[in-house]
Amino acid sequence: MSHGHAAHGDHGSNKGVAVLISVLALVLAFSETLGKNAQTAALAHNIEASNLWAFFQAKTVRQTVLRTAAEQTAATSSSESAKKQVEAWRKTADRYQSEPETGEGREQLSARAKEAEKKRATAADAYHNFESASALTQIAIVLASASIITGMVALIWAAVGLGVLAVLFCVMGFFFPHALHIAF
Numbered sequence: 001m002s003h004g005h006a007a008h009g010d011h012g013s014n015k016g017v018a019v020l021i022s023v024l025a026l027v028l029a030f031s032e033t034l035g036k037n038a039q040t041a042a043l044a045h046n047i048e049a050s051n052l053w054a055f056f057q058a059k060t061v062r063q064t065v066l067r068t069a070a071e072q073t074a075a076t077s078s079s080e081s082a083k084k085q086v087e088a089w090r091k092t093a094d095r096y097q098s099e100p101e102t103g104e105g106r107e108q109l110s111a112r113a114k115e116a117e118k119k120r121a122t123a124a125d126a127y128h129n130f131e132s133a134s135a136l137t138q139i140a141i142v143l144a145s146a147s148i149i150t151g152m153v154a155l156i157w158a159a160v161g162l163g164v165l166a167v168l169f170c171v172m173g174f175f176f177p178h179a180l181h182i183a184f
Helices: 002-076 080-097 106-150 153-175 179-183
Strands: none
Touching: 002 080, 002 106, 002 153, 080 106, 106 153, 106 179
16 A cells, blocks of 8 residues: 555655656747747848948948049139039038938937947847746756656656756846846
8 A cells, every 4th residue: 555655646746746847848939939039130120230230330431522523623723603512512421410300410310329239239149148048948958858767756856856946047138137147
């Protein structure tokens, strides 16, 4: 009879480990999905920043060409039509520097690019947190599975500890993606 009770106890323990593995699998699913979303966001913000900096460079080249043309024309010609053209080029060059109504002046493009870079960094940090959570959860699942075969309770506790740590990494990735940078 005591043999049947021990078998029942093992069966109950295995059910608990099975529930733990199911919870860990759920954490893994969340961390993988959130990690993929963060990775995609980081790539999108990187492309956005790159495009904005390219537009900024194009505006810079155009502005430089117009200012050079205005200076050269002002130096070589004093006719009324030349003065009007020089003034038009200078106004356009100034507009290339700041164009708040369209958000496409160099100042606005620079600010938008820097904002995209910040978003990229945040998404990349979140991604790294989710990746850490995924790795910890996978190890926890292996340890929990091994505890069924070996009967070692220490493996279950290690799996629980890693699972809790993985959940913390998910929370950090979602709410506090820069937390590790602040801590270290």
